[in-house]
Amino acid sequence: MKSKYKKIHFIGIGGIGVSALAKWALLDGVKISGSDAAESEITQELQKMGAKIFIGHKKENVPSGADLIVYSDAVPKDNPERTPLDFPLNKGGDRGVLQKSYFEFLGEITRAKKLIAVSGTNGKSTTTAMLGKILVDAGLDPTVIVGSKYPGFNYGNLQYGKGDLMVLEACEHNAHMLNLSPEYVVLTNIEADHLDFYKNLKNIIEAFGKYVATVPAGGFVVYNADDKNTEKIIKQIKGRKVSYGAHEDAVFRFENRRIDDGTQSLDFFIKDAKNAEFSLQSPGLFNVYNAMAAVSAAHSLGVKLEIIAKTLKNFKDLWRRFERVGEYNGAPIISDYGHHPQAIAATVLAAREFYPERRVVLAFQPHQHHRTKALFADFVRAFDGADVVILSEIYNVEGRMDGADRDISSEILAKAIVKYWETDEDHKEKKIHELYYSANLGETEAKLKEIIKKDDVVIIMGAGDIDGVARQLVKS
Numbered sequence: 001m002k003s004k005y006k007k008i009h010f011i012g013i014g015g016i017g018v019s020a021l022a023k024w025a026l027l028d029g030v031k032i033s034g035s036d037a038a039e040s041e042i043t044q045e046l047q048k049m050g051a052k053i054f055i056g057h058k059k060e061n062v063p064s065g066a067d068l069i070v071y072s073d074a075v076p077k078d079n080p081e082r083t084p085l086d087f088p089l090n091k092g093g094d095r096g097v098l099q100k101s102y103f104e105f106l107g108e109i110t111r112a113k114k115l116i117a118v119s120g121t122n123g124k125s126t127t128t129a130m131l132g133k134i135l136v137d138a139g140l141d142p143t144v145i146v147g148s149k150y151p152g153f154n155y156g157n158l159q160y161g162k163g164d165l166m167v168l169e170a171c172e173h174n175a176h177m178l179n180l181s182p183e184y185v186v187l188t189n190i191e192a193d194h195l196d197f198y199k200n201l202k203n204i205i206e207a208f209g210k211y212v213a214t215v216p217a218g219g220f221v222v223y224n225a226d227d228k229n230t231e232k233i234i235k236q237i238k239g240r241k242v243s244y245g246a247h248e249d250a251v252f253r254f255e256n257r258r259i260d261d262g263t264q265s266l267d268f269f270i271k272d273a274k275n276a277e278f279s280l281q282s283p284g285l286f287n288v289y290n291a292m293a294a295v296s297a298a299h300s301l302g303v304k305l306e307i308i309a310k311t312l313k314n315f316k317d318l319w320r321r322f323e324r325v326g327e328y329n330g331a332p333i334i335s336d337y338g339h340h341p342q343a344i345a346a347t348v349l350a351a352r353e354f355y356p357e358r359r360v361v362l363a364f365q366p367h368q369h370h371r372t373k374a375l376f377a378d379f380v381r382a383f384d385g386a387d388v389v390i391l392s393e394i395y396n397v398e399g400r401m402d403g404a405d406r407d408i409s410s411e412i413l414a415k416a417i418v419k420y421w422e423t424d425e426d427h428k429e430k431k432i433h434e435l436y437y438s439a440n441l442g443e444t445e446a447k448l449k450e451i452i453k454k455d456d457v458v459i460i461m462g463a464g465d466i467d468g469v470a471r472q473l474v475k476s
Contacts, residue, residue: 003028003109005068009061009097010034011081012072013053014043017169018102020145020158021070024109026050027160035061035081045156057081062097069099073174074397106145106168107179113143113166116297119177119211120188120224122343123290124169126282126321127188130294132159132167134311138303142167148337149319156319165301175207183219184239185212186297188289190229191342192378196370201229209233222296224289225250244296245289252296254278257288259353264288268295268305276305279313283322284350286343320467322350326474330454331361335470339367339463341378347459348385355457362386363444363469365462366394366410373408380416386459388434388451389417392444395464411437445469449476 003025010022013034019042026032026049035054036043047053054061059080062069071082082099100108118128125148132144133152141163144153153159170177170185190208192201212221213236220240223230225247234241244252253269265279266288280291295308317323320337327333332355338347344364351360362383366372372379372394383389391414414437421433434451438444448469452458460470 003030005030007031007033007063007066008068008070009063009066009081010070010072011057011075011079012036012102013046013051014038014040015072015074015102016042016147016149016157017106017145018070018072019043019046020155021102021105021109022046022051023049023155023158024143024145024160027155033061033063033066059083066097068105069097070102070105071099072102073176103171103176103179107181110166110168111181114164114184115180115182116165116167116184116186116301117170117177117180117182118167118186118188118293119170119172119208120186121172121191122338122340122346123188123286123293124171125318125337126287127186127290127293128167128169129153129318130291130312130315131186131297133315134294134298134303134308135165135167135301136161137311138298138307140165140301140303144168146318147171148321151316170211172204172207175211177211178207178214182215184222184297184301185215185219186222186293187212187224187230188293189224189227190233191340192375196368196374205229205232209236212237215239220300222293222300224293226289240300242296242300244292252292252299254288254292257285262354264353270299276309278309280315281313282315282317283354284346286346286350287322322347325470328449328458328473328476329452331452331456331458333470333473334457334459335467336459336461337463337467338461339371341375341382344379344382344461345385347461348383351457351459352385358455358457359387359453360385361388361390361448361452361456361458363390363392363448363458363460363466365392365441365444365464365466366413367463368397369394369406369408372410372413376408376413376416379413380420383417383433383435386433388436390436390438390444390447391417392438392441392462392466395462395466397464411439441466441469445472448473 012018014036033052043053128146129150135142141161142165143161144159145168147169149156198204220242221237222242225243226245243250254266256267268276320335323335391410393410
C-alpha cells in the first residue's frame with residue numbers, strides 16, 4: 001500500500017503504538033515529523049530513520065504543508081499542536097490540517113490488507129508477536145504492529161512486510177477495536193478493565209460482542225474456549241468459529257503441560273487427534289494460552305505445524321513481558337508490563353514454576369487511579385503468591401484521573417492487603433508475607449537494594465515508568 005499522504009505529523013510519537021505507525025509511514029515514503037514530552041530510545045530510533053523529532057509541544061512543531069496530523073489517545077484536546085488546527089482539511093488555506101487519532105489512522109491503513117486483529121484483556125502483545133513471527137517464518141511476509149518490542153521483528157515494534165496480511169493488537173480501551181475492519185480476529189480473554197469507560201463487565205462483553213460480529217462470513221474468530229466471559233458472545237460470531245484451550249470440546253486442544261529446566265512443553269491436539277508437541281521458553285500457563293491462540297490462527301491460515309513448532313521453540317522474551325533483563329546481587333531481574341490483578345497473580349505463579357525454591361520479590365506500581373479503585377478488591381488478593389511485596393505509589397495517567405479517584409493511593413491499598421493477610425483464614429496457616437509501601441520509585445529502588453538476596457527472583461511490574469527501576473538495578 002502506498003500512502004496517499006505526503007507529510008504526516010505525529011503527536012506523542014514516542015509512544016509504542018504511534019511510533020510503529022510513524023515507522024510504517026517512513027518506510028512507505030512519507031515525510032515524517034513528530035513531538036513528544038521527552039526524548040527516548042524510540043524517538044532516537046525514529047530520528048535515525050529520518051523523522052524530524054521535537055521534544056516538547058508547541059504549535060510551531062507542525063510543519064508547513066503537513067496534510068495529516070495523527071495524535072496519540074493520551075494527547076489532550078488542548079495540546080498546542082492540535083488546538084489551532086482543530087478543523088477539517090481546508091481548500092487552499094494555510095492552517096487547516098486533517099486530524100486523526102492513532103486508532104482512526106490505524107483503521108484507515110489496514111483496510112488495504114487482510115487484517116488479523118488480536119484482542120482481549122491480557123496477552124495481546126505476546127500473542128501478536130508469536131503469530132506474527134510464525135507468519136514471517138512461514139514466508140508470508142506480513143506487516144505486524146505490536147505494543148511492545150520484539151527482537152525477531154525488523155523494526156522492533158514493527159515488522160514491515162509486503163504481503164497482503166497485517167497482524168496487530170486491537171485495544172479495547174474506549175472500544176478502539178471498533179475502528180477496525182478485521183477479516184480475522186484472535187480473542188484471548190475478557191476481564192473487567194478500563195472501567196472508567198465501560199462502567200461494568202457487562203458493557204465490556206457487549207462491546208466485544210459487537211466487535212466479533214463485524215468479522216465477515218468468510219473470516220474466522222479464534223477464541224479461548226476456557227474463558228467464561230468469551231463464551232457469552234460466541235453466538236454473535238458470523239464467521240468460522242475456531243476454539244482453543246484445555247476444554248474437551250476445543251478444536252485446538254492442549255494437555256499434559258510439563259515444566260523442565262526453564263522450558264515448558266505440551267501435547268497439541270486438533271479435535272481428538274494428537275498432532276504435535278510444542279515447547280516454549282516463555283513461562284506461565286498464560287503463555288501456553290497465548291501460544292495456543294497464535295497456533296490456532298496460524299494453522300487456520302494454512303501454516304504447517306512443523307514451522308509453528310520451530311518458531312515457538314525459539315521464541316524470545318518481548319520487551320517488558322516477563323523480560324529477563326539481567327541480575328542484581330545474583331538474583332534474576334524480570335521486568336513485566338502487567339497491570340491487571342489477574343496478570344499479577346499469573347506472573348508470580350510463572351516465576352515460581354520457572355524458579356522453584358526461590359523467594360519471589362515483587363515490586364509493583366499500580367497504573368491509573370481509576371483502575372486501582374475499580375478493581376480494588378481484586379488487587380488486594382492479587383499478591384498472595386509473592387513472598388515480599390513493595391507497593392510503589394500509583395502511576396498517574398495524564399487526563400485519566402477525576403475528583404472521584406483522588407481518594408485512592410498505594411498506601412491505602414497496602415493497608416488493605418495487610419489487613420486481608422492478617423484476617424483471612426487461608427493465610428493464618430501460611431508463612432508471613434512482607435509488604436512495604438514506597439512513595440516514589442526512588443524509595444522502591446532503595447528498598448529493593450536493601451532486601452534482595454542472592455537466591456531471590458525479582459519481578460519489577462507495572463505499565464507505568466517502573467521499568468526504569470529494573471534497568472537501574474541491573475546497571476548497578
